[in-house]
Amino acid sequence: MSYPDKPLLRAERVRYDYSPGQPVFEDVSLQIAPREILVLLGGSGCGKSTLLRLLAGLNRPSAGYVYFHDAPVERPHPRSALIFQQASLLPWLKVSDNVAYGLNFKHQPRISRAERNVRVTRALSAVGLSSHSKAWPTELSGGPGAAGCTGTGVGTSARTVVRG
Incomplete structure (x- = not known):
């Protein structure tokens, strides 16, 4: 997939564990360009909402990084x-x-x-x-x-x- 614009939101090798050693998901990487729409599909309990909470800065990943405008996401951003x-x-x-x-x-x-x-x-x-x-x-x-x-x-x- 090509990104004509610089990514607005980016996740690199993100993992999230509800409890140590039991990842809900791991090695998730994605980029979202301005005005791009991304849809997450999956079964109940597979971590879709959890990933969205990480992207929004409400939770921190167990591993990996989330960036908004190339700055690390550590809490919700006003933009x-x-x-x-x-x-x-x-x-x-x-x-x-x-x-x-x-x-x-x-x-x-x-x-x-x-x-x-x-x-x-x-x-x-x-x-x-x-x-x-x-x-x-x-x-x-x-x-x-x-x-x-x-x-x-x-x-x-x-x-x-x-x-x-």
Whole structure:
């Protein structure tokens, strides 16, 4: 596989052990270029979500290395977003406010209210939820709820979005 752009996210010979000597997976290497979509397929319990947690910096590999913009990933990076596989919208915030929520985190660049509104509008449009912006999370079925979670990552300044 050729990478016309420099990889944004890279894993080299990654291994993860839940307990010493019992790897969930080992010798995993991959590169993800800007705007590239990568899909992990495998049976239940084979380590897909664990690998995503390593790529997002939530867990550290037992061996090997993960790099984001050529810097070692040792913790979550403010330009990276992880969207969990369970719908995790905050029930007391409307969909648009859930999407905007991450824009207020300490490590996110400060933006004006107008720029925040533009990002929220773009994120909701990107995931097909423009017409549900003022809905409560409980008013969304499974698919739109998952799309709302994806919108929370798309709305930030993240350069990479990892969805478990």
